[in-house]
Amino acid sequence: MARLTINGKTHDIDVEPDTPLLWAIRDHIGLTGTKYGCGIGECGSCTVHIDGQAVRSCSVPVGAALGKAITTIEGLAVNGVLHKLQQAWIQHDVPQCGYCQSGMLMALAALVAKTPRPTDAEIDKAITNICRCGTFQQVRDAVHNATRA
């Protein structure tokens, strides 16, 4: 058994401690906004926050997340109000297929929490998510518009 705190809610689940957090979130808790893309920490589709840090949940065992505050894309909005990046994503029609965008948004939300108005160079350094549709130009524009307003 493992006790995980996700989006402020406590879940007791029957999961082996070496299971990647990604699969505990998706298959045991049922929050499927966090995506499986590679399983080796390369693509970033599975990005969540642990204690405010963006991490690739495919590469974090459940055992390492016990007692910590985990936030997934489903918890990014607060009290039903979308995060300003989510709003910007809608305003700018950023997503194409959308599959990688949960991870993209979580990675960027962690960045702007620390760096409220990131420069291009700061975005480039922090964001290494793969998007095969190629939304990078719209991602960059939307981040700047959301943070420089």
Add this chain to the structure above:
Amino acid sequence: MNSLPPISRRAFVIGAAALGGGLSLGFALPARAQTAPVLSKDGIPEINAWVVIKPDDTVVIRMARSEMGQGTITGLAQLVVEELHCDWAKVTTEYPTPGQSVARKRIWGDFSTGGSRGIRASHEYVRMGGATARTMLIQAAANGWGVPASECVAAKSVITHKPSGRTTSYGKVALDAAKLPVPEGVKLKDPKEWTIIGKPMKRLDTADKVNGKKIYGADLKLPGMLTATIKDCPVTGGKLKSFDAAKVMGLKGVKKVVPVGETAVAVLADTFWRAKTALDALPIVWDEGENAKVSSAAIADWLKAGLDAPEAFVGNANGDAKAALAGAAKKVEAVYAYPYLNHAPMEPMNATALYTPDKCEVWVPTQNGEASFAAAVAASGLPADKVEVYKIDLGGGFGRRGGFQDYVSQAVLIAKQMPGTPVKLLWTREEDMQHGRYHPIMQCKLVGAFDAQNNLTGLHMRLSGQSILASVFPQNLDKGKDNLTFQGLWPAGDFAIGYTIPNLLIDHSMRNPHILPGFWRGVNINQNCIFLECFLDELAQAAGQDPLDFRRKLMGNHPKHRAVLDAVAERIGWGKPAAKGVHRGLAQMKAFGSYVAAAAEISVEDGGKAIRVHRIVAATDPLYAVNPAQIERQVSGSFVYGLSALFYQECTVKDGRIEQANFDSFNSMRIAQMPKVESIVMPSGGTEPWGGVGEPTICVAAPAVLNAYFAATGRRIRTFPLKNHGIAMA
């Protein structure tokens, strides 16, 4: 759904034949004889196959094409709404199922969503669907008022009787409209009257993509469902010999280990991770077969021999190229090579199946619902009227999820061994990388001839490599020739070459290794555009001419090709000095009916070992631009797909299997490497068939950058990816 007529066996045979032949059938909206309206899923009467209007004026537009990020559903809805005159704010969309379509004689037409054809191949009949529905709605209102329909107009879902000023809404007359006969001879608007087509409407499907709510195939959950993951024989052509299920059956959550066809084995468990853990631990013995002896080097040697083989299929020829080469004052020769590539959509292959002896249902992200349906029918062994497929939006497709439905067949074969239990088959990324349908491998030898005055007098372009059609749709070969191999090089049509070259010969020595080829976004234009557009730069250099001037002289008969090239040249500032250290390159091509061109500005770092792509100008002439905002997104995204391939990607073969396993060995560019893309959308109209936008621009990305790299360094790179030359993407 029980309001639909039963599926007839005959109707399915027609559908299956069309699929097998890879044809898209033309069809007309059939006149409806009966007056009983056909009901939609929630019991609301449909006006026609495309349009359902609810009492609250919500408009449901049904589309057969698949949404995989390219925005086709929004564009298709614009086409319908343009003619329907409904309120855009009240538009929603849904997919008809392939089973419904087959039962109604393919009323929604082709489901295939590839070849950039979503809009260009369906705009006429979906606009007609909208226009016909509007006519019926107005007629129903007019009948209710007892006035001539000609006195009534409709706008934003409101119908007005002009003389009296009376109004009603679509929702109020929908039921009456649904009972009317389908009118004949409805006229479509002149493009000059369009108010929604051509506008940058926001996508209809964004909201759930930013909050985790959108359900992709990989996310599907059904009551009592198990998750399976699979290993297919790593060598294509090999077989599954044996496996030792007893070794893993005791592992937590594992429910069953099953063979899948003759080549694969799957583990079913309560969660994906438990299935994967057990599959990794499962002892498996493969019979890898003869193909296990094949390596990339052997394939390359075989293709190289084809560069000078006497026999070849001719794709485009005029004059006497061989005589021109023999009599040349100067010849220029180069050999290029293009590798295998995996599509690598972010969502790995998956399908969910529920099988009972009476029914087989499949949920799948698919680019072609009818192909999924055909695969499910075949794998289930059930009659077509006992099979149904439910399409789910895709987490990327790029050509992997259309003509190839291996994951559907597998899911059904697994579910058959677990009757009554829904089974979600989800591939690992590794399985996805190693069991793709790869961009075909190709080499090309080009020889150009000049006379003593440096006029180009001939060109022989010899392709040697793999045919997609020979593997996938052999019935579509033209006396053995694969015309798709020549995409971008055709004498005329959707893939017409943009140059008039005296004494031209473009031919293909077909060599088909065992690696399965597929339609990789852009298909054969990816390599053909590099071959042609880089070699034209080589010819310009040999002739001592500017690359733009050299091309333009050959483009007098190709004004639309030249127009997009001119547009990017002007915007990039061709002919004017670039910033210090910045160099430029150009490329153009016509593909999928659209004219595209790119100009790149790059600089090189680290002594030529790194390329920084600063800026791209890309022009697209699709003849008609339905949603320019979405076209811009397809264009900027095309440079991510195209440049990732150029710099990083190849699939190599060792011991008969693909060596790359994940994104660590098959990399994809990141935001730090993204150049600024300036998109010029320049629809020229006219009566030629409309062009598509999902694919064409990919092909100009690489040659524009390669030509700029030559301008910067004097170095021609002719084999790919660039990482093999120690060149990084800065």
